[in-house]
Amino acid sequence: MNNSELDKKLKAARGPALDAEYTDDFPRLVLAGLRSAPRQMMQPKHSWRPRLAWGLATGVCILIAFAAGHWHGRMAANQDVLASSKLVEETLAMFPNRVRAIVRDEQGMNLVLSDQADVPASTPIYVRICDGKHCSSLVTFSGQEIQVAGQKITVLSDARGGIILEGNNFVWSSLAENETTRGLNIQAKLL
Numbered sequence: 001m002n003n004s005e006l007d008k009k010l011k012a013a014r015g016p017a018l019d020a021e022y023t024d025d026f027p028r029l030v031l032a033g034l035r036s037a038p039r040q041m042m043q044p045k046h047s048w049r050p051r052l053a054w055g056l057a058t059g060v061c062i063l064i065a066f067a068a069g070h071w072h073g074r075m076a077a078n079q080d081v082l083a084s085s086k087l088v089e090e091t092l093a094m095f096p097n098r099v100r101a102i103v104r105d106e107q108g109m110n111l112v113l114s115d116q117a118d119v120p121a122s123t124p125i126y127v128r129i130c131d132g133k134h135c136s137s138l139v140t141f142s143g144q145e146i147q148v149a150g151q152k153i154t155v156l157s158d159a160r161g162g163i164i165l166e167g168n169n170f171v172w173s174s175l176a177e178n179e180t181t182r183g184l185n186i187q188a189k190l191l
Helices: 003-012 020-036 049-078 085-094
Strands: 099-105 108-113 125-130 135-140 144-148 151-157 163-166 171-173 185-190
Touching (some): 085 099, 099 144, 125 163, 135 144
Antiparallel strands (some): 099 108, 125 185, 151 163, 163 171
16 A cells, blocks of 8 residues: 555545534533642642652761771771781791791781791780881891891890890880880880
């Protein structure tokens, strides 16, 4: 079927036969139906309360997440992973009598091992040294000489649990722990 044939069929088709009374009453019936129906606005009515509640809930969640992240960051900055005795125990178990030191500085974590299994088993000593800008921490044993913060440091402990650090230009003792030595802030303890 082409366009002209379709045109002829559509023109020949008749609309439905409607009663004259129905066509006269139709507009009046529609208007009466519109008047009796409840009036509604063109735009649906939206309540602002659910949006406010969701906005407040989202804001509270963001605030809690920020506070938790900030708190965790401060806690992580104050806690040194080397102060954990579990890390030290596991490292010593992996390399028995070979660990001279575990050092943490700007370059990251370093494990200083002896060539031979000649490091005597003793109580680990945790040391943290800060020069104002940079901090280094280490776990070692009495009698070990370790390179930290650009200088060689000998770490010693006595029978009473006191710790002595000897560097190129300083000597530090845990008995005078709160003092700074040559601009260095030093903390040490037995683990």
